[in-house]
Amino acid sequence: MQHSQSCRVYKIQMETNLQAIHINKSSIDATVDRCKAGDQEAYRRLYEQFIKAMYNTSFRILNSHPNAEDAVQEAFIDAFRQLNRFDGRSTFGHWLKRIVINKSIDILRRKDHFLQDVDEIQDPEYAADRTSEYDGPFDLDTILACICELPSGYRTVLSLYLLEGYDHQEIAQILDVAESTTRTQYMRAKKKLQENLNARINE
Numbered sequence: 001m002q003h004s005q006s007c008r009v010y011k012i013q014m015e016t017n018l019q020a021i022h023i024n025k026s027s028i029d030a031t032v033d034r035c036k037a038g039d040q041e042a043y044r045r046l047y048e049q050f051i052k053a054m055y056n057t058s059f060r061i062l063n064s065h066p067n068a069e070d071a072v073q074e075a076f077i078d079a080f081r082q083l084n085r086f087d088g089r090s091t092f093g094h095w096l097k098r099i100v101i102n103k104s105i106d107i108l109r110r111k112d113h114f115l116q117d118v119d120e121i122q123d124p125e126y127a128a129d130r131t132s133e134y135d136g137p138f139d140l141d142t143i144l145a146c147i148c149e150l151p152s153g154y155r156t157v158l159s160l161y162l163l164e165g166y167d168h169q170e171i172a173q174i175l176d177v178a179e180s181t182t183r184t185q186y187m188r189a190k191k192k193l194q195e196n197l198n199a200r201i202n203e
Helices: 015-021 025-036 040-062 065-081 092-111 140-148 152-163 168-175 179-201
Strands: none
Touching: 025 040, 025 092, 040 065, 040 092, 040 140, 040 152, 065 092, 092 152, 092 168, 140 152, 140 179, 152 168, 152 179, 168 179
16 A cells, blocks of 8 residues: 555644635624524525535544434534524634534434543543654555544544544543543544554555
8 A cells, every 4th residue: 555645643634624714704704694684695605614624523523424414414403593602702613513523422422332431540641642643654544544443432532632623621521521531532542543554554
């Protein structure tokens, strides 16, 4: 297998998420204001601007196209119904992403207990570090494919921390678990991901 680049973990980003981040904030705020005033075209514009990035966020958690589609549609419905609660203290994209993540995790919880039981005592070796480097040259597509192969609990924590940029305190709040749990899950997920990547080299 050919690998095109060496990749530091903390640099892994999805193009569609970056696209959403760079959408002009003042333009989005104006569109949100038009939605609040009942402008149906403004709703359509918001949907079209954010649907791809929100779908990718959900898919990285659920690893299922049908489930990701369901989560995102439910999230947009809820967001539009609750639009008056959006107060502009965060960006609209960040606010919407949190709804998408919550919907995605709800789907996981309905399917299984997706967080493995871990010791609540944090081991010093589990001090997570986004700057950790994987051995060997792995291209972005290979890394993302190996993330999708992880068990749902590992995949969720790794995606939220590594790809979505949440810290462990935020992830613990989202998942309603102890922060030590998310740190442990993250480090175990990194170890499993490294194993998956090394297996690709030997294919």
